[in-house]
Amino acid sequence: MPIALPRTLIRTLLVSLLVTLSACSTLAPRDPLQIQLVGIEPLPGEGLEVRFAIKLRVQNPNNSPIDFDGVALQLKVNQQPLLSGVSAQSGQVPRFGERILHIPVSLSAYAALRQAWGVAGYQDGKGLPYELSGKLAGGLFGSRRFNDRGILNWPQLPAPGGAL
Template sequence: MIVFRRCGSVLFLLLYLVLLHGCASMLARTEPPRVHLVGLQLQQMDLFEQRYLVRLRVQNPNDFPLRVRGLDFRVDIDGERFADGVSNRPLEVPAFGEALAEVEVSSSLWSLARRLRDAGEAGVGAMEYRLHGRVALTGYAVPLGFESSGNLGALVPVR
């Protein structure tokens, strides 16, 4: 009886290690998606908060589709926090393809006023942005991080 328990314990441990190795190797071969800010449009402006529609281009460098179940990100402008956004809308990104995600974000009036004041005569087009966050994928326990940056003048207004 004791021999069967030990064999059962050893078999259970081996099965656990094989499954753990399979999950780890699957995660190790997955390249994180590339996420870029491609549009920003003011939706609503109140005294204390503004709502923007942000368009993100999600690119998949993998040879299999990615099923995005959520996004969590932040936009910094000229090195300071501008807006935060989250989305739980599912998004399928084909293998070696891309998809667009539209997400509403919020920022404060003071944040916007500081950015515009600091832009001065150079204008909004000269302002630099940094986008960083995490993408939660179906079938993955750990979200994958992303980061990109660029110039606000290069953005196409969201229509």
């Protein structure tokens, strides 16, 4: 003999299902954050370590603000790690707005040597690929990751015996 469920329980389940489905439909995809390097300042380091304060402009092209309570950053040049850093700063990037973040980063002696070794084989006119990646941690929807990549083009050296 089948068990009869009370009508109020069935209605409650249906309403809960509809509310859940409508909540999921409001989570529209977000446009990626726009990141620009706007400054580098020296900081005191330890031993063979070199430290900088990286200033990043974070632009939010979305219709909702982004709350964060931590920042992580890594820079790779020639597909090798060069700089990395974290900051516990918190704040908000407003909707259709921007904010400047200050992130302390470290350059280890090992990373500097590895990059010097890679640049030693550099050929004139050939660029070095870079990738800047990181995340704004926290907020209601979790971390927001960002990524920027491109080519660092070095000025072309004049031909031997050529005019400067």
